[in-house]
Amino acid sequence: MEYKLTFxxxxxxxxxxxxLGLKCNDCGTITCPPxxxxxxCASTNHEIVQLSGKGKIATFTTSFIAAEGRENEVPYxxxxxxxxxxxxxxxxxxxxxxxxxxMDVIGKPVQFGNRVYPGDKYSNGDMARPAFSLLx
Amino acid sequence: MRRVAVIxxxxxxxxxxxxxxxxxxxxxxxxxxxxxxxxxxxxxxxINVGNVLGDFEEGQGMVQSFFANDIGCFNVAASRFExxxxxxxxxxxDAVMWVASGYYDIMLVGGVEKCTAMGTGxxxxxxxxxxxxxxxxxxxxxxxxxxxxxxxxxxxxxxIPLATLxxxxxxxxxxxxxxxxxxxxxxxxxxxxxEDVLKSFTVSSPIQLQDACPFSDGAAAVIIASxxxxxxxxxxxxxxxxxxxxxxxxxxxxxxxxxxxxxRELASEQSYRMAGLTPSDMDLCELHDCFSIAAMIAAEGLxxxxxxxxxxxxxxxATRIGGKIPINISGGLKAKGHPIGATGVSQVxxxxxxxxxxxxDQGRQVEGAKNGIIDTLGGDGVLISMILxxx
Numbered sequence: 001m002e003y004k005l006t007f008x009x010x011x012x013x014x015x016x017x018x019x020l021g022l023k024c025n026d027c028g029t030i031t032c033p034p035x036x037x038x039x040x041c042a043s044t045n046h047e048i049v050q051l052s053g054k055g056k057i058a059t060f061t062t063s064f065i066a067a068e069g070r071e072n073e074v075p076y077x078x079x080x081x082x083x084x085x086x087x088x089x090x091x092x093x094x095x096x097x098x099x100x101x102x103m104d105v106i107g108k109p110v111q112f113g114n115r116v117y118p119g120d121k122y123s124n125g126d127m128a129r130p131a132f133s134l135l136x
Numbered sequence: 137m138r139r140v141a142v143i144x145x146x147x148x149x150x151x152x153x154x155x156x157x158x159x160x161x162x163x164x165x166x167x168x169x170x171x172x173x174x175x176x177x178x179x180x181x182x183i184n185v186g187n188v189l190g191d192f193e194e195g196q197g198m199v200q201s202f203f204a205n206d207i208g209c210f211n212v213a214a215s216r217f218e219x220x221x222x223x224x225x226x227x228x229x230d231a232v233m234w235v236a237s238g239y240y241d242i243m244l245v246g247g248v249e250k251c252t253a254m255g256t257g258x259x260x261x262x263x264x265x266x267x268x269x270x271x272x273x274x275x276x277x278x279x280x281x282x283x284x285x286x287x288x289x290x291x292x293x294x295x296i297p298l299a300t301l302x303x304x305x306x307x308x309x310x311x312x313x314x315x316x317x318x319x320x321x322x323x324x325x326x327x328x329x330x331e332d333v334l335k336s337f338t339v340s341s342p343i344q345l346q347d348a349c350p351f352s353d354g355a356a357a358v359i360i361a362s363x364x365x366x367x368x369x370x371x372x373x374x375x376x377x378x379x380x381x382x383x384x385x386x387x388x389x390x391x392x393x394x395x396x397x398x399x400r401e402l403a404s405e406q407s408y409r410m411a412g413l414t415p416s417d418m419d420l421c422e423l424h425d426c427f428s429i430a431a432m433i434a435a436e437g438l439x440x441x442x443x444x445x446x447x448x449x450x451x452x453x454a455t456r457i458g459g460k461i462p463i464n465i466s467g468g469l470k471a472k473g474h475p476i477g478a479t480g481v482s483q484v485x486x487x488x489x490x491x492x493x494x495x496x497d498q499g500r501q502v503e504g505a506k507n508g509i510i511d512t513l514g515g516d517g518v519l520i521s522m523i524l525x526x527x
Contacts, residue, residue, distance in 0.1 A: 033388070062341045063339070065256075067264050067276075068260065078275050078285065092276065
């Protein structure tokens, strides 16, 4: 059985600021990032949908250390965003000075964009990730 | 299934920059375990080894076979287990099932790691491989960041002001350092204060350096035997009463439960059910405190405290010897150290020795302990629970 939405296709769309997910035809749940099955009921009866890219910050952290090869990125803020359609995804908060990011950002509405991580010798290529900005 | 016992234990000092190779570290503790069990290498029918990153640490894959040969377990079936920081526990649980099934009577389980050989940058990179490489690493995923995300979520979900939570987290680290002072195998033997924790370098907000376990080198080993074999070989076998294992996917996919770790709750339910015991029957616990907040989340998931309340438990002494449930009397991953492939085996070593009453000399015996539980978390997705008993 083939994937409805592979990493390759998800990543390609993300680079064009399109956030794709899967809508389950059996239980209605939206799964994002994509999986072989519905993340809720494990059905394979689902279809690709474009998500709004809007949501609110569920939690965050600002990192001052990084993995080898990414030292020049610190400090950076990671967020987990609860999308309007339900699922949470991990990305970065890029619209704020990291020094000003506090518990106050939790619950704040955000809009998605993307940034590309060029990859390293272990990563088998580049990967985009959601880059969020606060909606003022 | 047959009852299965631990009949021999071995444990290296956990340290920074070990002068020994992985095979050497593992062979030394394995020989100690073999001698304690009153057997010889020829009695070992199969070997399981937890080892996570030997490929990156020493350019050594498949350490289990070279180790088996080095200790004279020539041509014995040897398998390596990889479940990130729960690898050693996976290796133990699997051996328990092989012996319980009757396929083997005596197995050797070891765990070894030389994390510090990688240096901090490569270690941080390779540890991050135990998160989702496609969908979460691009955002800068590291394990300090995971538990930092969970710390802020814990604060907001349970309505605990961050400053209060930070004090509670500091209390976890302070206790671990105190008990590590009494553990000769501990990597860090230095008392710290709450103030020391709160003024340490911020790794990933709100996680500070003293909320985090160190990178470590070390090894541990145990001999696992059927009840029948155990009774012939040693005076005080310690039995596996229950075992459990569950998995989970990428961090974001766990959103309905976070900051709770659903797979931990499933794994511990399995082990409590198999043992016919409840959290209130446990006399001590070794749990996975890779970060202070991780210890708090684990203690709640194992059923010892209400959600959002374990920080108070650490602050009021409920987690010390004499308290409701003594936790990490070894010093935990925080101060004993965390050589990732060895950690689960080290936890089994600790609980076994406590249940045999061996820790009096070190001044950290939980008197009269009958049942102990271990909890190990590997990456985003391997959770193991095992209950040991001396009854």
